[in-house]
Amino acid sequence: MWIGRIGRHLAVFVLTTVIAGLLGATLMRFGPGFEADEQQLDPRLDAQSIQALRDSHSQERNLLSFYGHFLGRLASGDLGFSRSLARPVRELLSERAKVTLQLMGAGLAGGWILGLALALPAAIFRARLFDVASTAISSLFLCVPTAVLALLLFSTNGPVRFAIALLIFPKVFRYARNLLADAYTQPHVLAARARGLSGARIFFCHVMPSAAPQLLALAGVSLGVAFGATIPIEVLCDFPGIGQLAWKAALARDLPVLVSLTIVVAALTQLTNSASDLAIAACRRGRQ
Amino acid sequence: MKRARNVAIVVLAAVFAISLLANFFAPAPYAMQFRDFISSPASRRFWLGTDELGRDRWSRLLYGTRISLLLAPAAALLSTTMAVLIGGVAGYLGGWWDRVVLRVIDIFLSIPWLFLFLIVRALLPLNTSPLTSVIVTFTVMGLLGWASPARIIRAGAQSLRGSDLVLHARACGCPGTRLLLVHIVPNLKPVVFAQFWISIPTFILGEASLGLIGLGVAEPLPSWGNLLRELANPRAVMSNPWILAPLVVLVVVVSCFQLLLPQKEFAS
Numbered sequence: 001m002w003i004g005r006i007g008r009h010l011a012v013f014v015l016t017t018v019i020a021g022l023l024g025a026t027l028m029r030f031g032p033g034f035e036a037d038e039q040q041l042d043p044r045l046d047a048q049s050i051q052a053l054r055d056s057h058s059q060e061r062n063l064l065s066f067y068g069h070f071l072g073r074l075a076s077g078d079l080g081f082s083r084s085l086a087r088p089v090r091e092l093l094s095e096r097a098k099v100t101l102q103l104m105g106a107g108l109a110g111g112w113i114l115g116l117a118l119a120l121p122a123a124i125f126r127a128r129l130f131d132v133a134s135t136a137i138s139s140l141f142l143c144v145p146t147a148v149l150a151l152l153l154f155s156t157n158g159p160v161r162f163a164i165a166l167l168i169f170p171k172v173f174r175y176a177r178n179l180l181a182d183a184y185t186q187p188h189v190l191a192a193r194a195r196g197l198s199g200a201r202i203f204f205c206h207v208m209p210s211a212a213p214q215l216l217a218l219a220g221v222s223l224g225v226a227f228g229a230t231i232p233i234e235v236l237c238d239f240p241g242i243g244q245l246a247w248k249a250a251l252a253r254d255l256p257v258l259v260s261l262t263i264v265v266a267a268l269t270q271l272t273n274s275a276s277d278l279a280i281a282a283c284r285r286g287r288q
Numbered sequence: 289m290k291r292a293r294n295v296a297i298v299v300l301a302a303v304f305a306i307s308l309l310a311n312f313f314a315p316a317p318y319a320m321q322f323r324d325f326i327s328s329p330a331s332r333r334f335w336l337g338t339d340e341l342g343r344d345r346w347s348r349l350l351y352g353t354r355i356s357l358l359l360a361p362a363a364a365l366l367s368t369t370m371a372v373l374i375g376g377v378a379g380y381l382g383g384w385w386d387r388v389v390l391r392v393i394d395i396f397l398s399i400p401w402l403f404l405f406l407i408v409r410a411l412l413p414l415n416t417s418p419l420t421s422v423i424v425t426f427t428v429m430g431l432l433g434w435a436s437p438a439r440i441i442r443a444g445a446q447s448l449r450g451s452d453l454v455l456h457a458r459a460c461g462c463p464g465t466r467l468l469l470v471h472i473v474p475n476l477k478p479v480v481f482a483q484f485w486i487s488i489p490t491f492i493l494g495e496a497s498l499g500l501i502g503l504g505v506a507e508p509l510p511s512w513g514n515l516l517r518e519l520a521n522p523r524a525v526m527s528n529p530w531i532l533a534p535l536v537v538l539v540v541v542v543s544c545f546q547l548l549l550p551q552k553e554f555a556s
Contacts, residue, residue, distance in 0.1 A: 016395055023395075143489070143542035145496040148516055148535060155522030228400030235501045236520065246403060247501060250410040258407050262399060269398040 005281060009274035013267065020266035021074055021259075022067060079260035084252035089260040092245060100241035103233065104226045107164020111222070114165060115172025122173075123180035124203070131177075138170035147232035154237045164229050168222050175218050176211070183207045213280040220276030224269050296544035303541055307354035314347035319508040329528050336530040339518060343508075349534055352510035356492055357541070359426040364487035366430030368437055372473070372480055375438030379445025380468055389442065396435035402497060404432050409503050421506035425498060429491050437483035444479045448472050482549070489545040496538060512538050 045053075073080070079089040118134045121127070141149075150163035183189060189206050197205075231243035238244075242261065249257035306313055315333075316322075321342040322334075330337045336345035378389035396404075408428050416424060448454055449472070457471050492512070498504035499513015500520075507514060515534035518524060525531050 012394075015391075016398060019391075019395055020399070139543065139546060140539070142546065143493075143539045144535070145493050145500065145516070145538075147497045147500040148519060151500070151519050155519070155525065224398070224400050228402045231400075231402050231406065232497045232501050246406050247503075250406040250503070253410050255410070258410055261403070262407060265400065265403060266395065266398045269400075270394075273398070 080256035084254040106161040110165030111168025114169040119176035146229040150233040179211045296547040310350035318351040348510040360491040363426040363430035367433035368484040370434035371437035375442035379442035418509035
């Protein structure tokens with residue numbers, strides 16, 4: 001059963017990556033300036049050299065051979081060459097990934113800790129005042145663009161990494177509070193309470209197992225949300241990460257960078273979703 | 289809660305009305321420069337002061353509010369219509385069409401929305417006229433925002449397909465198109481409306497983020513996004529806190545939209 005499930009996820013992962021790659025390649029093939037080559041404008045080149053340059057691009061004009069070459073290069077790990085930064089895309093990505101991962105890691109950890117720290121007391125103790133106050137705070141943060149939060153933290157010399165946490169925590173809080181509150185009203189939890197089980201035992205043995213699958217699903221989704229938020233944060237606060245690279249590539253119309261980023265991001269998101277799906281299945285199996 | 293919702297309706301109506309009557313309430317055109325009053329503080333003449341180009345902030349806020357408040361619902365309408373057409377039909381038809389649509393939705397959702405916008409924006413000319421930039425920004429947002437509502441609408445259509453009323457209509461010989469238009473789409477109205485309403489604040493916040501990184505509405509046309517760019521100068525914010533006015537209006541308006549969300553959606 002597990003082999004089949006993993007195989008299905010692997011197939012979906014490969015399919016999504018290939019489709020994202022084909023869409024990216026289409027974007028590059030039909031994007032503006034596809035056939036333009038700055039080298040052809042070099043006044044030192046004679047007609048023969050320019051013709052040789054044109055011939056070297058001739059195979060790219062054939063759509064099928066273009067896709068074939070693109071996917072072949074992709075399979076061998078070649079993500080292309082950045083036109084605007086004049087460097088291999090793979091090098092750029094590996095250089096900048098660390099900054100983005102640190103930003104996302106700190107933001108996700110902070111957001112989840114804060115969200116759960118507020119959701120647990122709200123669901124367990126059900127103190128109205130605490131619930132209203134925490135809901136109001138989380139709603140307020142839902143209404144402020146993350147970029148603005150980052151700017152405000154930046155201008156007050158605050159921890160900019162926490163901007164992602166402030167984006168994630170309201171979602172985690174709201175979702176976890178509703179889930180846990182629901183779980184506490186389940187008949188088996190009421191029965192456990194009636195039999196005099198301790199609060200900690202009820203929470204860890206009866207409430208968490210029923211809420212865990214949905215929380216895992218949210219964990220998968222929050223990764224994509226966090227990556228989306230890194231773009232404005234890195235641009236505005238000058239973090240040399242992947243988000244800033246995407247923005248620079250968009251302004252410079254550096255399609256090879258954008259296409260590679262699309263494939264990498266789609267593959268990673270699909271991988272995270274598959275991982276959270278498998279973890280959910282494992283949780284459900286454990287409960288049975 | 290009901291009182292809060294009523295307050296939200298009044299506030300939204302007031303902000304809408306004032307922004308629609310911007311020509312009447314604004315003391316100056318949004319692009320007019322007062323070169324003797326560059327970066328001047330709030331005064332009786334300039335209620336929120338002037339920006340670094342000497343333009344009246346209050347006037348720009350009114351016109352910017354009008355653009356963001358009129359075009360975010362338009363983008364939401366576009367994305368919801370696409371979601372109904374794609375998700376609704378997929379849920380109703382089922383089979384391979386449903387599987388293909390679901391996969392396309394998965395691919396769309398696996399790429400962060402802002403990143404997708406960057407890619408599409410890169411394909412379009414960056415040096416567009418201000419009016420074109422407004423149309424491009426909100427149209428692209430509308431075109432890219434369909435996937436998430438489509439998944440929910442698809443699920444709704446799928447459950448309706450197996451419902452008694454549809455089975456009964458089918459048994460009575462109701463043709464497919466009529467079944468879709470008369471029995472399924474009208475019953476999807478609450479879901480569709482909820483998705484439309486959820487999309488509005490999302491697009492408002494999306495435009496604000498894009499404006500902040502310079503990919504939204506182009507100057508001199510104001511929008512909440514490019515008005516918030518002044519926040520990038522902390523010294524100016526300290527000396528003139530009125531710069532925060534667009535942020536306050538944005539937070540109030542988005543909060544009102546959140547409060548007016550259908551209760552079930554709000555809870556989930």
